[in-house]
Amino acid sequence: MTDEKPADVAARAVRRLTSAILSARAHGAVDPDLAAEISELADLLDAEAVDAVDCISGKVGTHDGALERSPVSGPKNPVAIPLRFELDDDGNASAPAEFPAQYQGPAGFVHGGVSGLILDVAMAVANSGSNRPGMTAEMTLRYLRPVPLHREVTVRGRHLRADGRKMWARGTIEVDGEEAVVCDGLFISKELSL
Numbered sequence: 104m105t106d107e108k109p110a111d112v113a114a115r116a117v118r119r120l121t122s123a124i125l126s127a128r129a130h131g132a133v134d135p136d137l138a139a140e141i142s143e144l145a146d147l148l149d150a151e152a153v154d155a156v157d158c159i160s161g162k163v164g165t166h167d168g169a170l171e172r173s174p175v176s177g178p179k180n181p182v183a184i185p186l187r188f189e190l191d192d193d194g195n196a197s198a199p200a201e202f203p204a205q206y207q208g209p210a211g212f213v214h215g216g217v218s219g220l221i222l223d224v225a226m227a228v229a230n231s232g233s234n235r236p237g238m239t240a241e242m243t244l245r246y247l248r249p250v251p252l253h254r255e256v257t258v259r260g261r262h263l264r265a266d267g268r269k270m271w272a273r274g275t276i277e278v279d280g281e282e283a284v285v286c287d288g289l290f291i292s293k294e295l296s297l
């Protein structure tokens with residue numbers, strides 16, 4: 104018996120479905136009856152959905168609930184892998200990650216934009232871990248070597264320094280202990296409203 108929430112279970116199933124559809128399509132087939140069943144399920148859930156604004160989780164203008172809904176780490180978000188970040192005593196963030204087929208860029212490797220997305224959140228988590236949350240203003244990415252799919256890699260975020268409203272952070276994806284992607288980010292603290 105698990106205490107996993109139904110929404111988390113559903114999100115995990117949709118992730119598996121996404122990988123399975125890609126894999127079936129790669130072999131030139133998706134069973135038409137199964138495709139119809141999947142569409143019916145989507146219709147059912149769609150009918151239950153409330154207004155999009157009511158779906159915003161967390162308080163607008165804060166990072167409350169940000170990790171829960173995040174496309175990187177949200178257990179309820181089927182788009183997320185999801186990553187589980189841990190913070191060390193210095194506020195540095197790290198998470199193991201293994202990317203399935205839906206994150207592919209070049210055949211067999213992770214899409215560079217996905218790496219950027221992951222590192223944005225890794226840096227944001229480290230900034231928050233250092234009590235300096237902010238909005239991403241600028242990111243500079245260096246792709247040193249490709250990140251393989253289906254293999255465990257390490258994602259890291261480190262808050263570097265702050266000056267007034269500005270914060271600087273660095274994120275890395277490491278493959279076999281070597282830096283594959285390095286991102287330098289500038290973040291600005293700001294009150295937000297919709």
Ligand SMILES: CCCCCCCCCCCCCCCC(=O)SCCNC(=O)CCNC(=O)[C@H](O)C(C)(C)COP(=O)(O)OP(=O)(O)OC[C@H]1O[C@@H](n2cnc3c(N)ncnc32)[C@H](O)[C@@H]1OP(=O)(O)O
Nearest residue numbers: 166169188189190224227228231232238239240241291293
């Ligand atoms: C186990 C874990 C526990 C942890 C638990 C918590 C976890 C928590 C996780 C959260 C995970 C979500 C992470 C999502 C991260 C996003 O996705 S954020 C979304 C993407 N970013 C955006 O949408 C930002 C859009 N841009 C803006 O809103 C505004 O342009 C900004 C960036 C806030 C700045 O606007 P502003 O406040 O009007 O800034 P402004 O006063 O003009 O400028 C302030 C200073 O910054 C400089 N500046 C502003 N923009 C720039 C720029 N682009 N480049 C260079 N300099 C700039 C200005 O030159 C100025 O400098 P000084 O003159 O003071 O030297």
